[in-house]
Amino acid sequence: MQIPHEAVLLRIFIGESDRWEHQPLYETIVLKARELHLAGATVLRGPMGFGKSSRLHTAKILRLSTDLPLVIEIVDSEEKINAFLPELDKLIGGGLITLETVKVIQYRGAVQAE
Numbered sequence: 001m002q003i004p005h006e007a008v009l010l011r012i013f014i015g016e017s018d019r020w021e022h023q024p025l026y027e028t029i030v031l032k033a034r035e036l037h038l039a040g041a042t043v044l045r046g047p048m049g050f051g052k053s054s055r056l057h058t059a060k061i062l063r064l065s066t067d068l069p070l071v072i073e074i075v076d077s078e079e080k081i082n083a084f085l086p087e088l089d090k091l092i093g094g095g096l097i098t099l100e101t102v103k104v105i106q107y108r109g110a111v112q113a114e
Helices: 025-035 078-091
Strands: 006-015 041-045 069-076 096-103
Touching (some): 025 041
8 A cells, every 4th residue: 555745644633532332432433444444543642631622631640531632643645534534524523633734754564574
């Protein structure tokens, strides 16, 4: 699989407690991206954040949250990302989705040691 040098970065901001049919939403999104043969997806967990409601989510000991912020990043061609957006719209009730143009420098698997 190749990614063009001029690609699109899709970022999806959701909460750790968000669900889709009793499964974690972030897992559902990553598995759907894989099913649709997108180049890859990474889920990042944030120690602190807030969204539209301004409610603070934090991993501090005194205020332990079970709803930490998550960011899912997916890079692929503009066509493949645009084709994924309607699927994403079906899954996400709340959150933030952004797109930006990126320049891909390298996309290859790890080299196996001999």
